[in-house]
Amino acid sequence: MDVRGFAAYISPMTIRTRFAPSPTGYLHVGGARTALFNYLFARKHGGTFVLRVEDTDEARNTDEARQAIFDGLNWLGLSWDEGPQNGGDFGPYYQSERKAIYDTWFEKLRVADRVYEDGGAWRFRFERKPITMHDLVCGDVTIDYRDESNTPDMVVKRSDGSYVFHFVNVVDDLEMQITHVIRGEDHLMNTPKHLQLIEAFGGEAPQYAHIPLILNADGSKMSKRDAGAAVGDYPRQGFLASAVVNFIALLGWNPKTEEEIFSLEELVNRFSLENVNRAPGRFDLEKCKWVNQQHLLGLSVEDFASAAKPFIEAADLPIPENYHAIIAAVKEKVRLFSDVPAAVDFLLKDDFACDEEVITKVRGNVASKNLLGNLASAFAEVPDWSADSAKAALNETAQSAGAKPGQLMFPLRAALSGRGHGPDLGDLLNLLGKERCVERVRNFSQIL
Numbered sequence: 091m092d093v094r095g096f097a098a099y100i101s102p103m104t105i106r107t108r109f110a111p112s113p114t115g116y117l118h119v120g121g122a123r124t125a126l127f128n129y130l131f132a133r134k135h136g137g138t139f140v141l142r143v144e145d146t147d148e149a150r151n152t153d154e155a156r157q158a159i160f161d162g163l164n165w166l167g168l169s170w171d172e173g174p175q176n177g178g179d180f181g182p183y184y185q186s187e188r189k190a191i192y193d194t195w196f197e198k199l200r201v202a203d204r205v206y207e208d209g210g211a212w213r214f215r216f217e218r219k220p221i222t223m224h225d226l227v228c229g230d231v232t233i234d235y236r237d238e239s240n241t242p243d244m245v246v247k248r249s250d251g252s253y254v255f256h257f258v259n260v261v262d263d264l265e266m267q268i269t270h271v272i273r274g275e276d277h278l279m280n281t282p283k284h285l286q287l288i289e290a291f292g293g294e295a296p297q298y299a300h301i302p303l304i305l306n307a308d309g310s311k312m313s314k315r316d317a318g319a320a321v322g323d324y325p326r327q328g329f330l331a332s333a334v335v336n337f338i339a340l341l342g343w344n345p346k347t348e349e350e351i352f353s354l355e356e357l358v359n360r361f362s363l364e365n366v367n368r369a370p371g372r373f374d375l376e377k378c379k380w381v382n383q384q385h386l387l388g389l390s391v392e393d394f395a396s397a398a399k400p401f402i403e404a405a406d407l408p409i410p411e412n413y414h415a416i417i418a419a420v421k422e423k424v425r426l427f428s429d430v431p432a433a434v435d436f437l438l439k440d441d442f443a444c445d446e447e448v449i450t451k452v453r454g455n456v457a458s459k460n461l462l463g464n465l466a467s468a469f470a471e472v473p474d475w476s477a478d479s480a481k482a483a484l485n486e487t488a489q490s491a492g493a494k495p496g497q498l499m500f501p502l503r504a505a506l507s508g509r510g511h512g513p514d515l516g517d518l519l520n521l522l523g524k525e526r527c528v529e530r531v532r533n534f535s536q537i538l
Contacts, residue, residue, distance in 0.1 A: 105137030106269045109163075109170070110259070112144045113155040115314065117162035117321040119373070120274065120304045123338045127301060128272045129168045130339070130361035140266060141173030144259075145186045146252065162321040165331050167354055172266075180266040185258055192253050195261045195291065196246070204290045210249030214257075214287065216241060221282040226299035226363045228275070233282040244283060256280060260287045268296050272363070275300045299363050302342045302370045309372070318375045328401060328427030333382035341371030351384045383425040391418045398430040405431035407438045416521055419513035436507045437521055440530075444508035451500070451510070453538050458501045461491055462535035465498060466528050475524035477516035505534035 107128035111121050132139040141163070145151045160175065172178030182188055196212075199205045205212045222232040235241045246257040263271060263284075278300045288295045306312050312319060324334050336352050344365050345352070352360065386394065395417040402409060410416070420433040436442040452458050468483040484502065488495045504510060506518045506527060519527060 104269065105132060105135045106140060106267055107132045107137065107272060108140040108142050108263070108266065108268050110142040110144050110262070111159050112147060112150075113152060113159060114147060114150040115155050116158045118314065119319055119321060119338060120312065122162060122166060122168075122321050122334075123304065123341055123371075124273055124301065125163060125168050126166070126335060126338060127299075127343070127361075127366070128270075129170075130358055131270060131272060131363065132171075133358045134361050137269075138171045139168075140178070140180070140268070141170035141176075141183065142262060142266070143174060143184045144255070145184050146258065148186075151186075158322055165325055166321070166335055167331055168335075185262065188258070188262070189253075191265060192258055192261055196253070196257070199246070199290060202290065205246060206243075208245075211245045212247035213243040214246045214290070215243055216283075216286055217289075221285055223281050223285055223298060225278070225281070226270075226297055227302075227366045227368065228278060228300050231278065231282070233279070235282075235286070246287075256283055257287065260284045260291070263296055264288065264291060264293045270299065271296045272299045272301060275302055299366065301366055302368060304341050304371045304373050307372055307374045312373055316373075318373055318378065326428075328429065329378070329382050330385045330397075333385040334378070336385065337378045337381045341373060342367050351381065379425040386424070386427075387422060389421075391421060394421050398427050401427050401430055402434070402438070405435070407431055407435055410438060412521060419517040419521060423512065433512065436509075437513075437518075440526065442508055444504070444534075445510065448504045448508065448510045449537070452504050455497065455501065457491065457493060457497070459535050459538040461487065461493060461498055462501055462505060462531055462538070464491065465502065466532035466535060469524065469528045469531060472524060477519040480519045480524075480527065481516070501534075502531065505531045 109121075109125040109128050111117070111125075129139050131137070143156065143159070145156070163170065170176060172180065173183045196205070199214065200212075204215050206215060207213075216235045216238075218236045218238065220232055220234045220236070222230055224230055233241065244256060245254055247253050262268075281298050281300075285295055304312050306316060314320070321334070325331070332353060335354055335357070336350075339352065339357050339361075340350065343361065344367055345360050346365055389397070391414055395414050398417060399409065399413075416434050416437045417430070419437075420430065424430055424433050465484060465487045468487045469480060472479050472483050484498050485495045488498050499515065500510065503512070503515055503518070506515075506522060512518070513521075522530070
């Protein structure tokens with residue numbers, strides 16, 4: 091039997107995809123990518139994206155996990171057309187509320203003599219023949235059901251009356267008229283079982299696309315404890331949702347160009363199942379941070395400052411009148427919003443830590459202490475303070491001592507910021523102003 095489904099012949103406007111998570115933990119990045127691919131495919135073809143919650147595992151389901159799924163999808167911008175909170179014509183969208191529907195479909199199998207009781211449970215009677223499925227990513231896959239020792243009849247209803255995943259998954263896809271099932275490759279071997287059930291129900295199979303797994307950068311399987319696994323951690327760490335969406339889209343999908351930075355709208359326009367890779371995606375948190383930085387660069391100073399503000403406040407740093415100017419000075423130098431407090435703390439307060447390595451490096455220049463002391467005096471004499479007038483005073487101080495102006499650049503940065511890198515030196519001079527620059531240079535010269 092070669093089951094290719096009917097989806098290849100339907101109008102693009104009737105395409106229906108679904109994301110069917112189980113609320114037993116946080117939203118995993120792998121689940122988020124499955125949701126994203128379903129969302130992109132539906133949006134690309136003007137179809138419908140359905141959220142269905144597989145919450146029949148009463149012992150492990152939690153309200154917190156369910157909310158984490160909703161919050162994660164909403165943060166990523168993956169709005170569902172049908173499902174919990176939004177409703178639709180094919181509900182309920184919680185499996186725990188669909189038992190009467192499952193009972194009706196089970197009765198169809200019983201009447202057709204496709205199930206039999208075994209120790210209180212009910213098994214589905216496979217047809218003993220080869221089953222070939224055509225997967226849109228993996229190609230043709232065949233399972234030979236003629237050898238019953240390798241493919242025993244599967245339980246569809248437990249002795250306690252509850253239904254197993256394979257049964258309810260198929261019933262829900264048929265009931266909700268799902269046309270394309272896009273899910274992880276770990277479900278690939280389940281699909282021939284599902285096709286047998288669909289045939290027994292007299293239904294039309296959706297098309298299947300099994301996407302590659304996500305591995306760690308070293309090739310190991312990504313666990314729930316690995317950094318980057320939980321979607322809920324990303325906003326707390328200062329990632330942009332658009333950047334995370336961009337990054338996870340590249341975990342298994344290739345745009346077939348050198349481009350790597352995309353908005354969600356651009357991903358919708360570019361996405362295709364033909365460009366989904368067979369090889370597993372490799373998760374690289376450093377690459378994710380780089381992608382985030384590229385998205386941060388696209389923000390206006392106002393939007394960047396607004397998004398960074400909660401992180402500044404959480405670090406108990408003040409918000410001064412020139413806050414936007416301070417943020418503008420570091421906007422291109424951070425990868426995450428959580429990097430911002432450490433990048434600007436010395437601009438927001440005068441009590442900040444100095445990097446010991448920087449102090450040691452400045453001390454290694456025997457002329458630095460005297461030059462910095464002279465520079466503090468020269469800064470105090472500048473009548474109209476600006477970065478240009480301050481740099482002119484620096485040049486004159488260096489030349490008067492028979493030194494090159496460049497010899498003072500690093501010690502001055504160290505005195506003003508306590509670190510060896512950061513915003514442009516001219517920005518520091520302008521943002522700190524005359525009095526603070528004089529005081530910092532004088533104090534720093536005294537600790538050398």
